[in-house]
Amino acid sequence: MKKKVTLKQLAKELNLSISTVSKSLKNDPEISQKTIDRVHELANFYNYKPNPLAVSLKSSKTHTIGVLLPDILNHFFAKTLFGIEQEATKKGYKIVTCITNESYKKELEYVEMLSFNSVDGFIVALSQETQVLDKVDHFKDLVKDNIPVVMFDRVSEEVSCDKVIVDDKKAAQTALQHLIDTECKQLAVISTIPALSVGKLRLEGVQDAMLNQNGVTLKELLIQDPETAEYAIENFLKENEIDGVISLDETAASITINMAKKLGYNIPQELSVIGFADGLLSKHSFPKLSSVSQHAESLGRIAVESLIERLEHNDVTKKYIPKTEIVKTTLIHRESTK
Amino acid sequence: MKKKVTLKQLAKELNLSISTVSKSLKNDPEISQKTIDRVHELANFYNYKPNPLAVSLKSSKTHTIGVLLPDILNHFFAKTLFGIEQEATKKGYKIVTCITNESYKKELEYVEMLSFNSVDGFIVALSQETQVLDKVDHFKDLVKDNIPVVMFDRVSEEVSCDKVIVDDKKAAQTALQHLIDTECKQLAVISTIPALSVGKLRLEGVQDAMLNQNGVTLKELLIQDPETAEYAIENFLKENEIDGVISLDETAASITINMAKKLGYNIPQELSVIGFADGLLSKHSFPKLSSVSQHAESLGRIAVESLIERLEHNDVTKKYIPKTEIVKTTLIHRESTK
DNA sequence: ATGAAAGCGCTAACAA
DNA sequence: TTGTTAGCGCTTTCAT
Numbered sequence: 001m002k003k004k005v006t007l008k009q010l011a012k013e014l015n016l017s018i019s020t021v022s023k024s025l026k027n028d029p030e031i032s033q034k035t036i037d038r039v040h041e042l043a044n045f046y047n048y049k050p051n052p053l054a055v056s057l058k059s060s061k062t063h064t065i066g067v068l069l070p071d072i073l074n075h076f077f078a079k080t081l082f083g084i085e086q087e088a089t090k091k092g093y094k095i096v097t098c099i100t101n102e103s104y105k106k107e108l109e110y111v112e113m114l115s116f117n118s119v120d121g122f123i124v125a126l127s128q129e130t131q132v133l134d135k136v137d138h139f140k141d142l143v144k145d146n147i148p149v150v151m152f153d154r155v156s157e158e159v160s161c162d163k164v165i166v167d168d169k170k171a172a173q174t175a176l177q178h179l180i181d182t183e184c185k186q187l188a189v190i191s192t193i194p195a196l197s198v199g200k201l202r203l204e205g206v207q208d209a210m211l212n213q214n215g216v217t218l219k220e221l222l223i224q225d226p227e228t229a230e231y232a233i234e235n236f237l238k239e240n241e242i243d244g245v246i247s248l249d250e251t252a253a254s255i256t257i258n259m260a261k262k263l264g265y266n267i268p269q270e271l272s273v274i275g276f277a278d279g280l281l282s283k284h285s286f287p288k289l290s291s292v293s294q295h296a297e298s299l300g301r302i303a304v305e306s307l308i309e310r311l312e313h314n315d316v317t318k319k320y321i322p323k324t325e326i327v328k329t330t331l332i333h334r335e336s337t338k
Numbered sequence: 339m340k341k342k343v344t345l346k347q348l349a350k351e352l353n354l355s356i357s358t359v360s361k362s363l364k365n366d367p368e369i370s371q372k373t374i375d376r377v378h379e380l381a382n383f384y385n386y387k388p389n390p391l392a393v394s395l396k397s398s399k400t401h402t403i404g405v406l407l408p409d410i411l412n413h414f415f416a417k418t419l420f421g422i423e424q425e426a427t428k429k430g431y432k433i434v435t436c437i438t439n440e441s442y443k444k445e446l447e448y449v450e451m452l453s454f455n456s457v458d459g460f461i462v463a464l465s466q467e468t469q470v471l472d473k474v475d476h477f478k479d480l481v482k483d484n485i486p487v488v489m490f491d492r493v494s495e496e497v498s499c500d501k502v503i504v505d506d507k508k509a510a511q512t513a514l515q516h517l518i519d520t521e522c523k524q525l526a527v528i529s530t531i532p533a534l535s536v537g538k539l540r541l542e543g544v545q546d547a548m549l550n551q552n553g554v555t556l557k558e559l560l561i562q563d564p565e566t567a568e569y570a571i572e573n574f575l576k577e578n579e580i581d582g583v584i585s586l587d588e589t590a591a592s593i594t595i596n597m598a599k600k601l602g603y604n605i606p607q608e609l610s611v612i613g614f615a616d617g618l619l620s621k622h623s624f625p626k627l628s629s630v631s632q633h634a635e636s637l638g639r640i641a642v643e644s645l646i647e648r649l650e651h652n653d654v655t656k657k658y659i660p661k662t663e664i665v666k667t668t669l670i671h672r673e674s675t676k
Numbered sequence: 677a678t679g680a681a682a683g684c685g686c687t688a689a690c691a692a
Numbered sequence: 693t694t695g696t697t698a699g700c701g702c703t704t705t706c707a708t
Contacts, residue, residue: 004454004455049454051395051454051455052454052455052456053391053394053395053400053455054395056391057389057391057392057395062391064434072410072416072419072420072423073413073416073417073420073618075411075413075416075618078410078411078413078416079411081410081435081437082410082411082437085410085435085436085437086437089436094434094452094456095434095435096402096432096433096434096435097419097423097433097434097435098423098427099419099420099423099424113432114432116342116387116389116390117342117389117390117391118390118432251622254622255622257624258622258623258624261624262624279618280411280413280617280618280619281618281619281622284589284592284593284596284619284623285596285622286595286596286599286600286624
């Protein structure tokens with residue numbers, strides 16, 4: 001850690017007291033312009049910057065945000081992190097990034113570690129295990145202690161905090177409708193994330209969209225263990241006559257395309273595929289995947305905005321009313337649908 | 339930021355002085371066992387944890403590492419971050435992640451921002467712009483100020499610090515040899531990263547490997563602007579008779595496979611493709627890409643180990659001798675080569 | 677065996 | 693207009 005000029009040294013060199021220097025640096029009107037100028041000159045000369053540790057210790061603010069991500073190798077969360085980092089930097093905040101690796105225990109540990117004087121607030125996407133076990137007391141505690149939390153994408157109903165989500169249900173409906181509009185009749189929905197909140201919502205959306213359809217059938221393939229996805233999808237395609245697939249996650253989408261090609265399907269003429277994907281796979285698959293974009297970067301940006309809003313303008317006298325922002329999805333028509 | 343029990347409060351409740359409590363918590367032998375026990379009991383009861391800000395202010399150590407990454411959307415760096423985060427957490431360090439977005443200016447700003455009392459050391463992969471401009475004074479300054487820096491993957495010769503790299507040159511040779519061993523005669527090397535240090539090394543490796551070959555030809559396609567890659571590669575494949583491609587980066591590899599299929603090539607029977615790739619694309623392409631794995635996670639882990647070694651055991655009396663670790667690559671034979 | 681006091685660098689109420 | 697002082701929470705030296 002680099003040691004630098006302190007107020008003390010400036011004060012000594014200028015024959016002033018520390019507090020005068022401190023005030024001058026803030027252009028306090030009770031200091032004479034002449035002194036202010038002298039101080040600024042020397043401060044610039046030494047490239048003085050206040051020691052953030054001391055400022056934090058004094059003010060009980062770290063200007064740091066704790067970011068909890070389930071999986072950085074997932075392109076969606078990588079994009080999200082990108083958005084978070086950009087926006088946080090722009091607003092003068094640092095971020096401490098923690099990767100929970102889908103583990104409840106790690107998530108808990110990180111929250112405990114950071115909540116003690118390390119960060120001003122949290123931005124979180126819940127780990128899979130946390131969602132499955134539905135144990136969110138660690139976040140409830142934060143809220144109780146008045147530490148702002150913003151959840152995004154993978155959220156929990158039970159925690160009363162700001163949330164930023166995508167309208168997964170509606171997006172799934174739109175995607176399914178797109179298949180139907182392009183003359184697909186024998187549909188299938190494939191998911192490798194049936195346990196996640198977003199996975200459930202998307203599935204619901206698909207099921208809802210089927211309610212008012214005539215002459216269209218829907219089969220479901222829900223895969224619990226992603227390791228077995230390739231095998232499961234290949235078999236599924238062999239054993240069922242399908243002309244349109246909606247994949248609820250990027251892995252499912254990518255494997256579906258590849259297996260379909262392997263089995264000799266012509267895409268999209270014989271089989272349309274549409275997927276939820278914000279990643280590279282949709283762009284680099286062949287044919288390129290038509291997909292529902294979740295605007296990951298925006299999600300991250302908005303999460304930061306909400307958090308900083310709470311951090312800097314939270315009126316303690318008022319009742320805390322959590323708000324949920326819903327980011328619109330976009331249907332991107334590429335080459336895998338008609 | 340959560341406020342918690344302080345030494346002061348414990349001291350008051352126990353009718354002891356602050357310093358006695360502090361010492362007890364450290365099991366200082368000059369304190370009676372009885373007192374030590376009393377203190378520990380109350381401390382546990384309140385789940386006391388020392389305020390990291392105060393400790394840092396006092397010790398001039400933050401136990402935080404600044405991580406500078408050019409691009410988090412690049413799967414290689416995401417993996418690298420994963421390794422860094424894991425190892426750092428294991429060793430009790432936090433990381434502050436900054437994404438330079440391949441920009442020299444952002445890199446410079448981040449270094450300035452973090453080097454003042456925010457982090458103990460840096461782990462860096464240089465931004466593309468920094469490498470192109472070859473402006474690395476900001477890192478030289480850090481080294482001069484005795485702030486440990488570890489560079490990985492994208493490194494600079496001019497900065498005398500620890501480095502962790504992959505033997506890109508040798509890896510490229512091995513990859514090319516693999517093509518030759520499997521009867522490819524009309525080779526091509528394709529790159530979308532000719533400006534990066536790693537891009538250059540890999541190209542050199544390929545060129546070197548050609549020196550002793552008979553009856554084998556090599557064509558080169560170096561693409562400066564990734565946006566044009568698709569078009570460039572498609573044309574290149576149309577206009578040249580090629581039976582083996584080595585792609586120096588994942589984008590090139592993925593596009594090559596897709597364009598080749600589009601043009602009706604049978605992979606790997608008519609055209610073998612091997613690439614540098616640590617990402618999803620190699621696993622999700624079809625056929626699956628044979629590739630050189632760079633062991634991104636290990637790279638990250640080793641970088642953290644080196645840095646912490648410097649941080650905690652650096653003997654200031656000794657001369658600083660920077661060391662470079664070379665991580666072995668592995669050839670992963672999947673389906674795109676014979 | 678325990679405690680007082682100084683100091684890390686800063687802010688801010690109060691004094692001069 | 694400038695300076696003194698106390699305090700944020702902790703460590704550590706030096707009394708007691």
